[in-house]
Amino acid sequence: MIAVPATFAxxxxxxxxxxxxxAAFALVTRGLASDSSIDFRRRLPALWRALTLALLVISPLAFLEMACEMAQTRWWRVMPLVPEIMRETDAGRAWRWRLLAVMVLAIAAWLPIRERTAAVAMMLLTAVxxxxxxxxxxxxxFGRLSIAIYWVHQAAAGLWLGALVSLMLGCGADPCQAQWIRAATPKVAALAAASVAILTATGLFAAYQRIGWNLHLLTDAMYGRTLLWKLASFAIVILLAAHNRLRVISHLDEAASRETLLRNVAAEIVLLAVVLGWSAMLANTPPPH
Amino acid sequence: MRTRGRTALTILTVAFVLGAAVPARAHSFPEQESPSAGQTLSAPPGEVSIKFDAPIENLFAKIEVDGADGKNYAVGDPTLTSDGRTLSIKLGALAPGVYTVKWAVVCIDTHHTNGSYIFTVKGPGA
Incomplete structure (x- = not known):
């Protein structure tokens, strides 16, 4: 049963x-005129606080779920094993530091620090x-290179998702909204294009490592089928993003185009959340053996 | 020129990333057993060892060697080599017969695998 751990993941x-x-987008858009990005910068700390609180709640539960999988037992029975798991297993040691990093992240989100310092702290701590x-x-x-490649994969996905959510977050009332969209959209497009290239390369790397040229495993194994669903969802997001880039972005002076863009960006965010859901499923599905 | 440079950089990056990929296995499954699966031995072994294809966690490693009478003939706790891949356990005196090795391990990626195989100890003059 992978529904519970996959949901936590x-x-x-x-x-x-x-x-x-x-956080990355906040750093990238620091040079924008303050009147166009006022809503984005005002709403960002609240978003970070809400998300860090969510991480504070979910992280211990996700750790316990992983401990149950390792010990092949239920939550109430795994509790006495928690200190041993944290001390003696690779994943337990990683989680010990991960939980500490989540606590530091939550504290940093509530500290009254300068916007740039907060963004750098958020970015570094989530990178950890x-x-x-x-x-x-x-x-x-698969070794250290795979760990590094998977990290880059996650970071690229984060940059894309973060840029899209930031664009929506900065939308308030006109005329600020129009200024924000015109100023921020080229940066979102550039980040999205770079992310797609990185996600494609790192995703192919991971898929080849796990499946190789045994293409029948894409349909015969649970891991392969989940990967196909992820690829299909990813392809739809790319098509939508390409439509925005080629057809919508060049007409941002028109209010109708801006509305279309925001509607499409909202759809992209939902679809990217679906792609992340498939990634969580893959993380909890044994690669074919 | 700038676009060409970017394209070349992208192609090089993709080529490097894909070139570095080598198909491999996730989760821990036996790569080599001693005694091996299905082997018939003329003398009883002193221990059973299994080499896995990925490192395992010592904390959750289990191995037992059951005789036809259902009794576990493994003695003491299993030991794991420093690379985390070879699990061994000492055996008591084995009489001639068929023995089932049952193993259950947790890979360092936290996922559980288990399995079993048999080997046979021949009697004197058999």
Whole structure:
């Protein structure tokens, strides 16, 4: 039964990707005129606080679920084993540091610090969380290069998702909204294009490592079928993003185009959340043997 | 020129990333057993060892060697080599017969695998 651990993994991946990506976008858009980005910068700390609180709640539950999988037992029976698991297993040691990083992240989100310092702190701490996520997952079976590649994969997904959510977050009332969309959209498009290239390369790397040229495993094994669903969802997001880039972005002076863009961006966010859901399923599905 | 440079960089990056990929296995499954699966031995072994294709966690490693009478003939706790891949356990005196090795391990990626295989100890003059 992978529904529960996959749900926890999905929430963790989504929350840390969003913090990482929005923090990165805040740094990328620092040079924009303050009147156009006022709503974005006002709403960002609240988003980070909500997401770090979610991480604080979900992380211990996800750790316990992983401990249950390792010990092949239920939550109430695994409790006495928790200190041993944290001390004696690779994943337990990674989780010990991961939980500490989540606590530091939550504190940093509530500290009254300068916007740039907060963004750098959010980005670095979620980067650390992604690294521990890579260490306690399938990537560790394949060595350090795989851990690094999986980390880059997560970071690229975070940059894309964060840029899209940031664009929506900065939308208030006109005329600020129109200024924000015109100023921020080219940066979102550039980040999205880079992310797609990185996600494609790193995704192919991971898929080849796990499946090789045994293409029948894509349809015969649960891992392969889940991967196909992820690829199909990813392809739809790319098509939508390409439509925005080729048809919508060039007409952002028109209010109708801006509305279309926001509608499409909202759809992209939902679809990316679905892709992250498939990633969480893959993280909890044994690669074919 | 700038676009060409970017394209070349992208192609090089993709080529490097894909070139570095080597198909491998996730989760821990036996790569080599001693005695091996299905082997018939003329003398009883002193221990059973299994080499896995990925490192395992010592904390959750289990191995037992059951005789036809259902009794576990393994003695003491299993030991794991420093690379985390070879699990061994000492055996008591084995009489001639068929023995089933049952193993259950947790890979360092936290996932559980288990399995079993048999070997046979021949009697004197058999």
């Amino acid at each position: 999905w929430l963790l991946i989504a929350a840390q990707s969003l913090i990482f990506g929005t 969380l992604m690294l521990f996520g890579s260490i306690a997952g399938h990537a560790i079976d």
